[in-house]
Structure formats: C-alpha cells, structure tokens
Amino acid sequence: MNVTLFIPCFVDLMFPKVGISMVQILERLGHTIACPAELACCGQPAFNSGYWDEARTVAVKVLRELKDAEVVVIASGSCGAMLKVFCPELFAGTEHAEAAGALSKRCYEFSDFLVNKLGVTDLGSRFPAKVTFHDGCHGLRELGNKKPARQLLAKVRGLELVEMKDAEVCCGFGGTFATKFPMISTAMGEVKCASAFETGADYIVSNDSSCLMQVQGLLDRQGAKLKTIHLAEVLAQS
C-alpha cells in the first residue's frame, strides 16, 4: 500500500524518533511511504483558539497536499482528530467541504491503521518492561480508539501492561490550554503522574506525543525515574 505519513510539526521538531519508528514499522510490513515536504501542521492550534480563518489557511494546504494520497497515517491522535473530525466542520459550507470530507475517510491514526486497516497486531516487537498506557483524549473520544494500542502492546514480547487508575482521564495538555491556564494544566498532569506512579510501571506509553510531552515535562521537573515513550517507539524495538 502507498502510505502517506503525516508527521505533525511538534513531532517533527521535538520527537523525530516517533516518526522514524513509524517509517521502520510500516516499511518492515512492506508498504511504500511518502512524507510530503510541504506538510507540517493540521491547523489545530488556531482552530482550538477560535481563529478558524487562520486555521483554514493552514488546513487547506493539507487538503491540497493529501488530495491524491491513498491512505494517510497520522502520528498523533490529536492531529488525527483534526483531519478526521474537525476539518469537515471547519470547511463546512466552503468550496473545500467535499475535499475535507473525502480526506477524512482516508485518514487513520497510527495504531488504528495497523490494527483496523492492516489487520496487524503482532509486529514481532520486544520491549522487556512494565508499562502503563495513557489514552490521549482525542484519539480515545474523537476517534474512538480504545483497543488498537492495547491489542498491539499485548503482542510485544517481554512487555507487561498494568492499567492505571483513571487511564482515560486527561493529562492536562490540551494545546494552548497548557500555557493559557498552566496552573490547571499542571494540576491535571500531577494527578495523571500520581496514577501512573501507583502502578509501579517503568514507562508510560501513549500514542500521542503531545500528552507525553506534558507528562515527561512534569516527571523531569520532579526528577522522577518513570519515563514516557511513544507506542511506535515501543513497537519498533525488536
């Protein structure tokens, strides 16, 4: 299959290993990867801040770039939700409405793509560690992906998954919310970290780097031993 990989701006800049791991996994499965150089952001920051005109300026380019893509795999549940759920709303009543609707149907978040589109759960990965999984809200509630990541983790050799209390409760990132209301965002993150500590896990795994940036940021400040890691990085290890 010809897979177009959408690496969102913050993953590109700060978490390149996540994208590289996805390339490795998809190539190992025999797919051809394209990463359009022009593609950088889905427009969500402006959209969530209420600046829909500015969001459209960014997202319209995404529509153009991905017009002919067979399938699009997005390296973040949140940006995935933007393309799949919010873009059709953003472009409703405009000349791009049809393109946004059509693109929405061809978009997949990474774990959803592996499990539900490709039907793969066992990637032959090995990651000997005790981990707990954090559900990113957009992937969980906008895209409805609760199972795929857990199905994938279940097949990783040496990995023990311990569910934390309130795995589905938000970590407090929330995009611009994290800096507009840092005190609330931080408190939410602290509650999340406390739940993760209780499991005694070595790693918090998630399929959204934005959540992991929030959690790792707090863990580093606290000097905690617990680490975060993206699902793709876990799956790429063999």
Place this chain on the structure above:
Amino acid sequence: MKSLAQGFKDQAGQITRDLRHREIIQTALRKYEGVRDKTKAAFQDWEAARQAASAIKWEGINHLDKYLVEFADKLEARGTKVHWASNGQQARDIVLGIIQERKARSIIKSKAMTSEEIHLNEALEKAGFEVVESDLGEFIVQLRKEAPYHIVFPAMHLTRGDISELFARELGSAPTQSPEELTMIARRVLRQKYITADIGLTGANFAIAETGMVSITENEGNARLTAALPKVMITLLGIEKILPRLEDLALFLPMLATAGTGQPLTCYNSLYGGPRQAGETDGPEEYHVVLLDNRRTELLADAEQRDALHCIRCGACLNVCPIFRNVGGHTYGTTYSGPIGSVITPHLRGLQDWKHLSFASSLCGACTEACPVKIDLHHHLLQNRRNASKQKPSLFEKLGFRLFAFIINRPRWYGFVKRAGWLVQKLHPWVKGTRLDPAYGWTKTRELPPIARQTFKEFWRSRR
C-alpha cells in the same frame, strides 16, 4: 477592577495548589464513579437510553411553544397560578409579590438552582424575610454564607469535621464525626422551620406538559415537607425543564439518579399538580408556578447549541471533568459550574465576560461522554471560542496565528525558523522558568523538550 477572567485565573492558581482540596474532591468523585458505573451496568443498554432521552428532550425543547402552554393550561385548570418571568428581576418581583400579599414572614426552601441563578435568597433577605434552605447540603452552605459548590452536591468540598465545626459555631451543637448525628442536628433545626414557615419554595426536576405536573426528585424528604406543610407553595423553574409526557419520567427519573449520584432511583419522587382540591385533606392552599426564561430563549435561538437546553442538571459532566476536579465549583464564579456552566454561562450572562471558561478546557470530551442527554458539551466550548474570537479577536493572537500560518506553509521558512530555534534554545537555560522566559507558561512547572538536532523532515530528506 479585576476582570472576571483574571479573577478566575487567580483563584484557580490558589486552589490547584491546595492538596487537601484536591484529595477531598478526587476521593469523592472516584467513589461516585464506582457507584455510577455499577448502576449504569444495570441498564440493559445505557447508550440506547441516552439516545432515547436525548430524542425526548429534543422534541420537548424544539416544541417549547406548544408544551409550555399545555403545561400551564393544565396546571391552571386545577387552580394553580402560573407566572411567566422573562428575567431574574421579574421572577424575584413575582415571588416577593406573593410573599407580601400573603403577609408571610418566613420561607422554607428545597433545592432550586434557578433560585441561585436569580439570587433570590439575597433579595428576600434584603426585603426582611427569613429564608431557610432545607436540603442538608444547601443548609450547610447557607450557614457558611457560601454559594453551592456543586449543582447536586452543594457541600462536597467539606469534610465531616468541617461540618461539625460549622454546626458547633452556628448552632451550638456538640462536635461529632458521625454523619447520622450531624444530620440529626440539622433536622432538629429544620423540623421547626417547616412548621413555622408561611411559604414553601421548591425547584423542579421536570415539568410534565401532558398532565401539567411538576416532578421533584430528592433524597431527604425535605422537598415533600417544604411542599406539604406551609399554606402556600411556590415552584420556580426554568422553561427548559419540559418533558412532553408523563411516561417520559420512566426513563428520566432513573437516568437522572444514575448520572447524578449513581443511585438506581432517587429516594423520594413526587409530582405536584396544583393546590389542595375540593375534598382533599392535605396540600397547600395556594400553588404558584413561576416559569423563568432569563435568556434561555436566546440559547434556544442558537441552532448549534440549542441542545444545551436538554440539561437535566444531573452534574455528571462536573463529576468527570478534570478541570472541575482541580479548580472546584466556586472558582467558576457562576451558578452553573463545570462543563455545562462553561457552555451556557456565556449565553446567559454575556460571551465576552465569560468566554474564559470556554478556553479553560483541555477539550478532553469526558463531559460529552458522561452526559445522559447527549449534549455536545466540549464541541460547544469550541464554538464559544470561535464566536468569541470572531466577535472580538485578540490582535496579538490573530497576528500570531497569521505569522504561524505563513511560516508553517513555507518549508524554507519553516526550516529556517527550526534552525534559528535550535540555536537560540542554547540560551534558554539562562532564563528558563523565569519571567523573561518566552515559554514561562510552560517552564514554570514543566521541562520543555529541546528541538532535535535532526528533525524528522531532515531525516527523511537525508535518506533519499
């Protein structure tokens, strides 16, 4: 004067650091979730029940013109006086008028968030009347001269110790940690008040159009006493409380109980259809129903967010909201807090003054998932943000997003900014976490990951 938004931020800043508060609320709400999930599981199909409840409310709200008239006509046919209030002032005047006409002195109340909304207690007290809240939680916060912390659990922020101390101070009772004893202390005070009150004022959970009846659901029997003992009964309710048919209660009473407290059914469920009829031995001599608009019709006119009027005030969205759980009910500064409050307050009290509540959300969607009548809560927050930014954009943000769009849409600019950022970040440790730090909002409490030496895009280019 400090803006409402700044006040919210300041208070949030304080309370999020209050670990005792955090512990009390997290513990209480985790317990609620456990009980609620068990009760939810007893439904054959909770999702289908939500769908059905949403459809019924949709029908009621979209035909309010018809159902409200039906409701009022049926009530009046049994001798109830129905009053229509466009706003809080009118509603307060109506209630005051009834009280003055009857030469009443004291009023006993059961729980009514609409009365909080129009600040009825303050108005009545200012006019020289005694007003006593009979719901235990409301009684407690009234003694503390506080607004309810939560629409269903008004005193959930207090421990037994706090309440014991309060009762000792205000009522002169002996300190105790026993919930039963604390309840008995309140009961001894309240029983006397029911008997001496001239007027009983209640809220309503549902307004049944078909039969012209007010449905009140409660756990303490205090609403029954409020309705039964005084000679005059007044019910104050918002116009959105309409349910078309009596049989709709068969769905809504268990759903309200499950979502609200995790109970299969609330302990006392009553219907009130009018004053004492000829040949009846009990019930109030006079019954007044005050229907309140207070800008609900403006929300009704908003086709996108009209479903916010479906709200049955169960509090489920507050209970699951991580923002509410961390900032607590009082920080909002609104009658209705949590996600539903953040959605409707801008409609009820002005978008620009209250838009900060719509921005104070991570948009996690837990509220929408929990809502028993399927209000699209977190997407309405997004719509409020859009409307607010469109109506009154912040020049700084608008320019910022334009600049962002310009750079992100041009790979060469993007590459240049990345390289510049990578170099500049070497200076970051000098200012990190201080006020000079451009990323202070983040770095005050969190570490920021560095821009990678080789970005993904650079990796991809290098491979080809």
